[in-house]
Amino acid sequence: MTIRTRFTLLFLAIFSILLLVFCLVIYFESENHREQEFRTRLRNESITAAAIFFNKESISPDLFKIMAQKQMTVLNEEEVRVFDKEGRLRFENTNHKFKIDSSILATVWLENELFWNEGDQQMYATVIPNNEEEFVILTSAVDKYGISRQNNLAFILASGGVGMLLLGLTLGNYLIGSFLKPIKEIIVGIDKIKESNLSSRLNEGVEKDELFQLKMQFNQMLERLENAFESQKAFVSHASHELRTPLTSITGQIQVSLLANDNPEELKTMIESVLEDVQQLNKLANNLLELTTITGNESKFKVSLINIVELIFQGRSDLLIKTPGALIMLDHEDSDGNPPEVKGIESLLMIAILNLMDNGIKYADNKTVEVSIEDKSSELAIKFENTGKGITPEDMKNIFEPFKRGSNSHKIKGHGIGLSLTNKIIELHKGKIEVKSTPGKLTSFIVTIPKNI
Incomplete structure (x- = not known):
């Protein structure tokens, strides 16, 4: 499934939920308003029925029913009944047989009025006093107009909701397509870049987004x-x-x-x-x-605790055998009685130390290299110094690049790999090499290695 499809479906789902909530709120608010309005009409009908009933002694019963029908606002299937304190039916405007539950009458007498539903009929009963007597006026009707209006509203909301969903789907798909168009352009641009034209670049545009x-x-x-x-x-x-x-x-x-x-x-x-x-x-x-x-295979090497002094002495012995007449001097004092140690890869650190001492011998005027160790709290600083031709500022820029040799190295054997290899070894140990050189004078390589890698 593409990102465009996923985003469109997500947009449609969110839009559908919001639209559904909106339609439900409108429908139920309208339903609540309809019910409250119809209850008000039932209450008014009850008051009108009571007024007619309480004046019935001055007219005949038949005329009373006619007046009741004329004076009351006729609701759909409206029925009015009057009960006295003993629960006897004193008046009704319909021939429809109806028997009220005594518990309902008891509730009406207790709470003074009561609304309830029986099927489609909405019922309302209230206690109205007349002189020294009290009567329960029971009015019921069916809100056909209100229910029809609600059904029509539900149809409008449903059909309108479906239409809005279709519109939202179309609009969302278009907008998301517009938003993803720059990404498509990036994909097309990336696809055009091959190994033969790596110099090509994507058009970054002007929008800082x-x-x-x-x-x-x-x-x-x-x-x-x-x-x-x-x-x-x-x-x-x-x-x-x-x-x-x-x-x-x-x-x-x-x-x-x-x-x-x-x-x-x-x-x-x-x-x-x-x-x-x-x-x-x-x-x-x-x-x-x-x-x-x-490069890229650091995990295959074994890390151990290394005595740097012993490592330098071992490398010194090997170099002096291969290079007769060379001199390597080590300056270090164990101030606290503990030898300088680091955690690292012994075989690789040996290569780095050998390369730095070998380079110092090659480029020194007297084949002499001075090595000093400074033991700090969390790291070791090993300095390799010699006096000779030195390194020019131009050569210093590429000193750690493979196969790059100095301008003064034409008569000295080598391939330009040693310092590059040494630098990678020190970087692998999370250390660094600092080079200081004055042409024709002193040259220093200062290696700083943390005690724990």
Whole structure:
């Protein structure tokens, strides 16, 4: 069922309920007015009948009946009866046999007047005194005109209600269609946007309403999606280039070795060069795999309590073996006797620390990196400092973008993935990396990690 159909049915249901309540109120108010009006007429007829009855001694009984019929406003099937204190019938203007229940008379004598219905007949009885006697005047009639008027009103309300429902259905369907027209336009506009034209945008219009906000938010989402696609394309392009470079080198060296003489020293040198290229290729593949594994797969990693000092010492030992002549100095004091610890993913934090120390060694003039730890109440701040070429403001803008390398890194091996991977790892731990650098002087990477993630 479409939204238009649901809204139309909802509108029709609400409109029907309101219309039904309106018609019922009118009908019952009219019915109440009819009944009150007819009761007033019955009361007046009773008073007129009493006046005629109390003056009947001066005229003959036959003439009395004629006068009663002439002077009283004749209602449909009107009947008048007079009862004395003992319940005896003293007068009636009809030959229709009627027997009143003694309990009703008792109620009339007690309450002075009483209205009730017997079938279509509306009955009214009241006590009227005359000299030293009291009589019950009982008047009954059928309000044929009032009932006919009520039936006619019910027919008008019913037929008018059906007509109003049909009109409401038509009008509601049209109005809801008009309200949903902009949404249809949005759907058509979205349907036209494909992967080949992600630069297309929805027309936001000039009305600053909810639909404008929806279009604006959708256009912003398209902007992010387009940027993601462009980043993905650039990532694939850079990755292909970085993979092709060592593969080309390996292929060339193997081809040269096939043409060369069987000189053991030359072959050994060739194999060592190929091995170095393979190791670089393997490192690149591992970094790419780790980068893609981290994104969107946080739940698969195991969180544990990590001693940061031990982690840094372990990474320091590995780097010093691979990089002879390097120096990594750690500055930290356990002021309260407790080692600095955080809850995190040990394997990933090791990668981040190794990358930051390795970068510091590569770009330092003396291959020296200073690492300091500041233990705060709810977080740890780990600073990696070196003295060297530094980072230019232009390079700082893209420092965490994959495959983006600084202008001073041409002679330094690398692929531009390390810092991007490190930044994602720190973000995964709800931390941040702050970079400060003065070209030709000090460069600092300050990693802040909360103790609980």
